[in-house]
Amino acid sequence: MKQSLNQPIIHLMIPLLFLSTSVLGDDEREHHRSYPQQGAALEQYKQECGSCHLAYPPRFLGKASWNQIMLSLGNHFGESAELEPNEQQEILHFLTQNSSSRRWYPFWKKKGEEAPIRITKTRSFRHEHDEIPRHLVVNNPKIGSLSQCERCHTGASEGSFNEHQVHIPGFGRWDD
Ligand code: HEC
Numbered sequence: 001m002k003q004s005l006n007q008p009i010i011h012l013m014i015p016l017l018f019l020s021t022s023v024l025g026d027d028e029r030e031h032h033r034s035y036p037q038q039g040a041a042l043e044q045y046k047q048e049c050g051s052c053h054l055a056y057p058p059r060f061l062g063k064a065s066w067n068q069i070m071l072s073l074g075n076h077f078g079e080s081a082e083l084e085p086n087e088q089q090e091i092l093h094f095l096t097q098n099s100s101s102r103r104w105y106p107f108w109k110k111k112g113e114e115a116p117i118r119i120t121k122t123r124s125f126r127h128e129h130d131e132i133p134r135h136l137v138v139n140n141p142k143i144g145s146l147s148q149c150e151r152c153h154t155g156a157s158e159g160s161f162n163e164h165q166v167h168i169p170g171f172g173r174w175d176d
């Protein structure tokens, strides 16, 4: 309950605490991880959030983003993905607990900028995918959009996005 009082201190501390680990090791570690090993919670997440698209691994978005997504399921990218209130709470908890460790997002975001609700709009995603020619994706009926991670990442259903497990349909193995 004292959160508002502590906020200024937290704002100063967090960047100092996490800057070093985030900058040095995060990307390497994150890409080679799988889903969080949390049996029942993971199953529930996959069941409720994996029917229309891949159940995106929680590490690809920060807390603020997952909050925003989970609080607007009534209009989820033009569709309804509404859940029972208790399920919504449990999944929100699972997602935020395992969200990206890039905790400094709130500090360097531009004033008034909203947290991204698409993984494909995050800076790190764009950075990793900017060499893929657009026509390979949008005009390719076997892919359709970059949101369909599992079409190219053969380990995606296990939560693995290792660069050695990329195969673009109609193009082949991606080596760079
Ligand atoms: C009824 C179908 C449906 C369900 C159920 C659903 N989604 Fe989605 N979701 C969509 C559609 C459609 C898009 C937009 C995909 C596109 O643009 O290609 C989307 C996109 C997303 C994206 C952004 C992907 C990107 O482009 O980076 C996230 C994150 C996401 N959903 C999370 C969730 C979560 C969390 C749940 C479970 C609470 C969920 N979705 C359940 C239909 C669904």
Ligand code: HEC
Pocket (backbone or CB within 6 Å): 031, 060, 119, 120, 128, 129, 132, 136, 137, 143, 145, 146, 147, 148, 149, 150, 151, 152, 153, 161, 162, 163, 164, 166, 168, 174, 175, 176
């Ligand atoms: C059109 C095919 C395609 C789609 C769809 C796609 N990716 Fe990728 N992805 C790639 C390619 C190609 C690379 C670059 C691999 C390399 O570095 O050689 C990559 C790299 C990555 C990396 C870095 C891997 C590493 O070890 O450096 C991550 C993480 C990643 N993608 C996540 C995602 C996520 C999450 C989605 C869905 C929201 C997605 N990708 C959708 C093709 C795709």
